[in-house]
Amino acid sequence: MAALHIRASEWFEAQGLEPEAFQHAIAANDIERAERLIDGNGSPLYVRGQTVPVLNWLESLPVSTLNARPWMWITFATVLSIVGKVSHVEPNLQAAESAMDNVQSIDMKQHLVNRIEELRELLGILTADPIQMDATIARTNRVDPGTLAVSPAALWKLGLAYFYSGERRPAVKAFVNAISVSEATGNVHVNILASTSLARAIELDNELTRAAETFRRVLRLVGDPPGPVACEAYAGLARIFYERNDLEAAQQHGEKSLELARQVEIASFVTSELVLVHLQLAEGDTSAAIASLARTAETVGDKRFRYRMPDVVAMQVLAFLKQGRLEDAAQLARQHELPMAQARVSLAQGDALSALATLEPLRLQLEDKGWQKERLEVMLLQALSHYANDDQDAAIRVLSDVLEIAEPEGFVRTFVDEGVPMAQLLSLAAARGIRPDYVSRLRAALGVEEHEAETKSAPLPVKPVQSLAEPLSQRELEILQLIANGLSNRQISERLFLALATVKGHNRNIFGKLQVERRTEAVARARELGLL
Template structure:
């Protein structure tokens, strides 16, 4: 989509000084302000826009205005202009959404609208949004989005729609809910008194009452009919005779009156009207370019037309931009076809020349989409192709997918075969609009068209682009080997200066290598993309590559490098679409978490979630929320962590994301252990076979052997795969297990290796999350002069950690952790059986130990728990999480 916002579409058309004040309709509109929607629906020329302008001038509401046109049937264009209109009220509203809409694969309209509605709720005053000429919209997704907006509209917002035909909204439902105010043809028709004011006071015709009544009867109060009749009568000495001969339906009236209007103008003005009718918007210099007049009098002509009431509407207060009344423009275009040379071939040449002139002017003034559309209308395939390709970044790469597809669909197979570039562009735009099944036939057609052509720079580029598109399809299908093979073919054939396609291809190659586990090659590919993204102009790919590189650096424990890489990714989003910057935000959030800056972590997590929701990336939402759970647990907010985890589980079920169940379960085990629910944690860990979780559960139960067995299996796997991030976590947990089991030397040896690995990345939370056991192990290591400065840094973090909780929670937590150390494995077994209701005699039999031995265990358990009987022991053990 063209990044240039046409501000004239956002300006309320200026009302003429002399108007017929329609108090009855204004009162009707005022009375309907408590409803969601005011619908002004009538045929062309009934004064819909004029009425709204008159009403707005008398009401005390803030107003956002959008004049719609055919080109706004692109959903992205529609939403872009909706946001731009609202920004005339609040300049910062929807800024991030505009960036998302300009991305290659923007989010769905409902998602954008949800976020937009949330932002609208913050507007501290009532306002009106006017959508003028909604009948130009015929795209169902837009109608669906507008229905969604109406059903969820904030109370301070009121929507006004003018249209020639009813929109495809659930109007019956809105009527039943008293949410709809309607103004129809019958309401808008001029009464005799209104017509008298219009014809005699505004148009200065001095008609008799009988003439007015006759004219109103024949036009049925149709305002444009009255206006056209008034213009035609201005040259007649006998208005009454003219009115008597004035007959016919609306269609014939329009045809007849346009003839009368045009014939009363000079030949030059007639020619000006006809030739400039190809333009959706007019300004003096553009008209000069189309007419090629000498001297340049386009602006003078437009001002003359306005003063002559020739159906021209100013679009700004400076009288620079205008448009013809839509009905008048349609009639002018029809007459243009009729009045040009009789030869159909010459007609095409003349009209095509007008479009080419318009295209040249729009290109020079940076209106790229309009320049392309006029070239396409002219049938100039070569020029349209050049404009489509842009300066290395094709128009559809910038969001203009709909007009590009629309043009390509009009081209014959012969034209496409004669120009293989168009076949390739066709495949490219289809792949970017998610029409994946239609892409390969276009690529095959392109290859067929290339057969027999000379192998040169251009044809090699096309071969490379074809391979690049196939590599893109392979990423969607997760065919790693195909991504690599097609990407290599693409890079071999693409010329060095074809940076846009080469950059995207190299990024896809990096994805493939990362999926294959070859981080070295993946980093090389990502680094290359990042280094040239500015030159290629494809900063979106630069963001994706930078975050991919940062993710690998995190896996390798290079947190400082990763932090800088993620920051670099966020800098790239300045003035560019930032849909995928959520990847950088969650990357920074992980690092902030590890550095124990929990507030900064949450801030970045929330930004990541917000962006992921906008593009409906449920997988990323889950990833961000899992980190959110860990961060909330680190802050001691177990309730919020539990609520978010429940949302995650609902998403996994709703979207059938079975591949995420294991990861979610691992986080849930951590939550359950924090809540002291050891039995539930054990069942969950055993159900989903999550190694780290199972090791933690066995450790909590005092079963050191099982904990080590489980952890060793995981450790060997991640070490073999070279995932240093997970190796470090496994080593740290293993050190804690050894320390808990009294293997002090082994634990010190391991923790030393861990500290050496972690120091350069300034790791903190990976130690803090292991709790009191780790704190005591670090104290032991500090006493042995193991990396004293780094350990002092970590011990200070432990001290601050304790201050997050209140005294009672500290006491229970510390008491529980102490008991894990002081209760022997046998005592834990006896305690568990006591909790299950077994008598001392039964415990003796089950454990094959003497009854006196059982009683001795009981005494020691009671002493350590500071209780006097079995029931108190069970209650206390459950309270602190031992049962």
């Protein structure tokens, strides 16, 4: 029977069907053949959709077999790291070290020692250990470039260390070098990893088209059927489809990403789930989004992928604000010291000046770092904050800069997700003739015409004439119009993404300035003054 399995394995291998060849090799208990098939000539089976079968086989092997082949302990540890079983990695590496006496070749022994060190180093980077990242950067930069030319993995890890340290420019350079060397040496595995990392860095530089092309290149490298290693590429494409408002394609790619990520317990599941949460929020299913985020946050904490927690928390803050849970949002933003989230909370509280005070130094920091995506988001919040502060000229100046950056790459959801305030600001931009084609597309995506029909009033490019001792702010005029349209405080809070308490506070200010006590009196007085 074993001989038949060997023949079958040889035949499947000749046809290029390594997964089937591997199954027959392990059925024949041909360990050497199974080892070679796992290696895959630079593209290991465990990154090509065969992670679970490879792991199951390694777990079934006797300790004596692994001790006789210390490199298999290292492969075992590598697969465990891929599936997120981080606590099991170190014991396997220690087992490899203990079995090193079984290796006769000095060169092979040194090679295995290097692999163990590299895996420990990678785990430190992937768990965002700042000491490990600094050590990686220092050690790699000390190595002679001629040595690095045969070590694409070292270049990729150098890129990761830079990337997670916030130094994106040198990270991109390292990723590009890693891809070049991996192609020259035929290391498909590192090519996939470095290309995925490069695509993400390009995406964060607001180059959506180039990023999408790079993510698609990753999928071609992975092949069909795709393994878990492709989940980040699918998530990246989902984000880009989402940004360009192709929600159906975003959903498809997001679900595929999560399906692959769930095959193993890796940090990439966070990326996949956040994409789908974006879609839930876009569809107005805030409760489901909050529930998903709670589960994700719990898992991230359990798995110690702490470097992903800020992404999860920032999304939680956004979801809480959409649901009107202002205190919960504020507490999270303070606890995790997320300035952009804190600015959003201030804006939702009606404190535009505090938001601006937070955003200006943050923008300068981001410009100094060269973080383009985050800078764009901050500028957009600055424009909305100026608008909420009744400074339309400042709002339009900043918005014009944002539109100039966003138009070439077709950004849409960055604007749409800001809701009614953005619709009003874009209407003001349209009235002033700013980038008319692009603004028209964005207003259409926001459903401005439908919204204006509902509210019976388009946002005005100039302030209405007021004869009040203390004029109403732009936000107060906006709320007054919604009151006149018969919306309840709860409906206004949902429409404008404000906390209910914030809406009630605006009502008190409106009543005080109009010198009235009731909604009907406020509407009547506003009509007398020509405010409605």
